[in-house]
Amino acid sequence: xxxxxxxxxxxxxxxxxxxxxxxIRKKMYNVDTLTVCSSRKAGVSRMTITLREDxxxxxxxxxxxxxxxxxxxxxxxxxxDHSYWREVAVVxxxxxxxxxxxxxxxYNFEVxxxxxxxxxxxxxxxxxxxxxxxxxxxxxEHVIEIARTGVTALEK
Amino acid sequence: MTGKHLLLRALKxxxxxxIFGYTGGAIMPIxxxxxxxxxxxxxxxxxxxxxxFMSQGISRASxxxxxxxxxxxxTTSGPGAMNLATxxxxxxxxxxxxxxxxxxVATGVIATDAFQESDVVGVMMPICKQTYMxxxxxxxxxxxxxxxYVANTGRGGPILIDIPKDVQNSQVADDYQFEAKSxxxxxxxxxxxxxxxxxxxxxxxxxINRSERPVMFCGHGVVNSNAGKTLLKFAEKxxxxxxxxxxxxxxxxxxxxxxxxxxxxHGTVEANRAISEADLLISFGMRFDDRVTGKLNEYAxxxxxxHVEIDASEIDKNVATSVAINADVYRTxxxxxxxxxxxxxxxxxWFEKIEGFRQVMAEDLRQEIETGVGDDGKLLMKTIVHQLxxxxxxxxxxxxxxxQHQMMAxxxxxxxxxxSWFASGGAGTMGASxxxxxxxxxxxxxxxxxxxxxxxxxxxxxxxxxxxxxxxxDVKIIILNNGYLGMVRQWQTLFFDGRYAGTPMQSPxxxxxxxxxxxxxxxxxxxxxxxxxxxxxxxxxxxxxxEFVCDPSEVILxxxxxxxxxxxxxxxxxxxxxxxxxxxxxxxx
Ligand SMILES: Cc1ncc(C[n+]2csc(CCOP(=O)(O)OP(=O)(O)O)c2C)c(N)n1
Ligand SMILES: [Mg+2]
Numbered sequence: 001x002x003x004x005x006x007x008x009x010x011x012x013x014x015x016x017x018x019x020x021x022x023x024i025r026k027k028m029y030n031v032d033t034l035t036v037c038s039s040r041k042a043g044v045s046r047m048t049i050t051l052r053e054d055x056x057x058x059x060x061x062x063x064x065x066x067x068x069x070x071x072x073x074x075x076x077x078x079x080x081d082h083s084y085w086r087e088v089a090v091v092x093x094x095x096x097x098x099x100x101x102x103x104x105x106x107y108n109f110e111v112x113x114x115x116x117x118x119x120x121x122x123x124x125x126x127x128x129x130x131x132x133x134x135x136x137x138x139x140x141e142h143v144i145e146i147a148r149t150g151v152t153a154l155e156k
Numbered sequence: 157m158t159g160k161h162l163l164l165r166a167l168k169x170x171x172x173x174x175i176f177g178y179t180g181g182a183i184m185p186i187x188x189x190x191x192x193x194x195x196x197x198x199x200x201x202x203x204x205x206x207x208x209f210m211s212q213g214i215s216r217a218s219x220x221x222x223x224x225x226x227x228x229x230x231t232t233s234g235p236g237a238m239n240l241a242t243x244x245x246x247x248x249x250x251x252x253x254x255x256x257x258x259x260x261v262a263t264g265v266i267a268t269d270a271f272q273e274s275d276v277v278g279v280m281m282p283i284c285k286q287t288y289m290x291x292x293x294x295x296x297x298x299x300x301x302x303x304x305y306v307a308n309t310g311r312g313g314p315i316l317i318d319i320p321k322d323v324q325n326s327q328v329a330d331d332y333q334f335e336a337k338s339x340x341x342x343x344x345x346x347x348x349x350x351x352x353x354x355x356x357x358x359x360x361x362x363x364i365n366r367s368e369r370p371v372m373f374c375g376h377g378v379v380n381s382n383a384g385k386t387l388l389k390f391a392e393k394x395x396x397x398x399x400x401x402x403x404x405x406x407x408x409x410x411x412x413x414x415x416x417x418x419x420x421x422h423g424t425v426e427a428n429r430a431i432s433e434a435d436l437l438i439s440f441g442m443r444f445d446d447r448v449t450g451k452l453n454e455y456a457x458x459x460x461x462x463h464v465e466i467d468a469s470e471i472d473k474n475v476a477t478s479v480a481i482n483a484d485v486y487r488t489x490x491x492x493x494x495x496x497x498x499x500x501x502x503x504x505x506w507f508e509k510i511e512g513f514r515q516v517m518a519e520d521l522r523q524e525i526e527t528g529v530g531d532d533g534k535l536l537m538k539t540i541v542h543q544l545x546x547x548x549x550x551x552x553x554x555x556x557x558x559x560q561h562q563m564m565a566x567x568x569x570x571x572x573x574x575x576s577w578f579a580s581g582g583a584g585t586m587g588a589s590x591x592x593x594x595x596x597x598x599x600x601x602x603x604x605x606x607x608x609x610x611x612x613x614x615x616x617x618x619x620x621x622x623x624x625x626x627x628x629x630d631v632k633i634i635i636l637n638n639g640y641l642g643m644v645r646q647w648q649t650l651f652f653d654g655r656y657a658g659t660p661m662q663s664p665x666x667x668x669x670x671x672x673x674x675x676x677x678x679x680x681x682x683x684x685x686x687x688x689x690x691x692x693x694x695x696x697x698x699x700x701x702x703e704f705v706c707d708p709s710e711v712i713l714x715x716x717x718x719x720x721x722x723x724x725x726x727x728x729x730x731x732x733x734x735x736x737x738x739x740x741x742x743x744x745x
Contacts, residue, residue, distance in 0.1 A: 009345075010345070011343075011344075011345075014289070015277065015281065015287065018278070018281065019281060022281060022282050026282060057472055057476070060472065061469065061472075061473060064468050064469035064471075065469050067345070067468065067469070068467070068469055069345075070285075070286055070306050070343050070345070070346040071343075071345070072345045072346075073344050073345035074345060
């Protein structure tokens, strides 16, 4: 199913996040990630929702339902061609340092800490697909623990 | 000044006259202040759900009139607040603006599972248009003003304000200021489009001019925006028949030659068949719910759809539109009614066809109404409603409950007064009628109000007879007693091989009940007594209870089975001819 991103700005009032998550459950939307941060404007939060949906009308429904919230300032869909979708993963890996070397330059990661000869904590940033392929190449079997932020997006 | 005082001051500024409710620990300070101020008429319900429906009655009956008021109810925390939930969910489904104020435990003990603490905002959030919990006295007044604005702007809906007890009691600073007159809510993203845009309007006009078999839909939005007369003007100008949703009833005179009556599950044959055959549907202020459309992929397959609706999220939700007009119904109709490009067409063949549809059941219905009793000699509901309609010239205000009697009232009362039908529709809440009728009566004291309930629903909020007694309200109460939860029984007859699980019901002596509340009562068992009894109710000054002993086997037809399409419409009584009972998906009514 097609992956979509919806960007919403909303007043930072109590219960707004609760409302959004309730809407997702109530309407049974197929949401992948939901990230919230503050925006440039005081009192206004910025929310990125990614979901899987092929049906155009359903995506429009999500947008219209969000627009109904009195706290919501604006909502729109971001298409992949005209926006950047990025996330960050923090990964604890059990792998020889030499193995990691080979990925330098090809992937954008940073070693936050080397805990022992072959235990590393890395930070990887990029598109969801890029992070997935990094992990595949390193070898999922080497991953001890992983934390991913979920997608945030910005229009070009 | 205290939070409680500012709350009440704001309500007064917003024109609130009645407060419905029930006291308790967490709301006492506000009740006490209300008493001191003496600015409101307090109406104590006998159950908080009653208070919610009374508030709905005020709003439903008054908001489209010259004397608009938003219904307000107030209850204590915990159980008091929870008892409002059904009434709020009902208001949300039916787009009824209203305000519920609930007391909450003090901020210091919130989240400690204090006595009568419930997460009221958490529970009500998905069934209210908006919920608030002011945490300081100086937020209270602005919150109330915003609540009224949100409740009644665009598509209406219920609002809840949950006020902790310490916020009610605490003082604002000496330099506190609030200007009710100049107040504007700070909601940058909360907008709606009242005026239709020209481009879609033009496409709509082209479609209308081209159509051969159009049908116009009159929904709740027509009633709410007081647009009945404008709708008729437009319909007459282009000569297009009108079908009403259940909530659209009473927007136009029911017997107007262009009116096809109600559409949907229990709609008329002529409305439903016309919709099936239409090449264009022009719908005003409605949301194509499943009781209206039946099976979606079979719905009006050859028709273009023009959808005029104030709530953008309803457009293209269930039915894909050809032209979407996201605007106020009245304003759109006003433009259309005056548009010189729209042309009148005789549509002779279309109207002849519709007349043919009307004939499918016309004779059966006429005979049944005339016979007036079923095989067992008990009264038919349709005859009682028909007689009531005749005696009152279709002028009175009708507040039905939920069930067969509701559909009978919808179909057989000949509505002549604009906005005279107040029914729980989207939620279909049994027990809504009696308390809602109280609100309706207070909002429109000079008009006659009939609460019509089944034996089942009447007992769901029968305690509000106490409110009627205490407030000395002139509500005419009709109980259509068929000894069953009739609507469910009808489904059992048609789709469950006549197994009547959980539907036969023993009722108390309604006469003794009426007597207990000091109300006159009359039991009607014969056809001859129907008119005299109704006449007595009309002549009596004050509330009266009339019980009619009705035939449990009467069914409301036509019926499109839940989940079925218009082709599955049942038009013959069971036994009269084998009904087509395909397509029931076992869904409950
Ligand atoms: C609160 C509530 N509970 C259950 C139902 C399901 N239901 C719909 S109609 C109906 C029967 C109503 O019986 P009665 O009030 O006697 O009216 P009748 O259909 O017999 O006219 C029931 C149980 C409902 N709509 N509301
Ligand atoms: Mg009954």
